[in-house]
Amino acid sequence: LTPVKIRTIALTGSLGYLEANYITQELTYYKHNMKEIQKDGFTEFVLQVGDPEKRVIKVDFEEPLAAELKAFMAKSMGRTAAIVDPVDAREALKISLEAVAPFEEK
Numbered sequence: 001l002t003p004v005k006i007r008t009i010a011l012t013g014s015l016g017y018l019e020a021n022y023i024t025q026e027l028t029y030y031k032h033n034m035k036e037i038q039k040d041g042f043t044e045f046v047l048q049v050g051d052p053e054k055r056v057i058k059v060d061f062e063e064p065l066a067a068e069l070k071a072f073m074a075k076s077m078g079r080t081a082a083i084v085d086p087v088d089a090r091e092a093l094k095i096s097l098e099a100v101a102p103f104e105e106k
Contacts, residue, residue, distance in 0.1 A: 006023075008021050015032060017029075017030040017032075022064075025059050028054065028057070071083045
């Protein structure tokens with residue numbers, strides 16, 4: 001647990017940068033504006049790439065716990081497949097527990 005609730009993930013790729021906020025469920029895409037021509041010096045570089053095109057992508061807001069419970073109930077009644085493969089879920093839990101283990105008090 002942390003005293004500051006910042007839950008984001010950032011992905012950098014060849015076409016730009018994507019940032020997702022898990023709390024606000026906002027998705028922002030920054031399209032690169034790199035050119036084939038290189039400029040002289042860092043200042044020219046910053047002027048060239050320092051202001052990427054920004055686009056906010058609409059995501060339907062859904063309460064995560066409610067979605068999990070809804071999916072669990074549907075799966076228990078045999079209506080749909082699991083949102084996450086159980087083997088993948090177990091592996092993610094194992095990795096998470098290993099990550100926090102060094103910080104737990106003995």
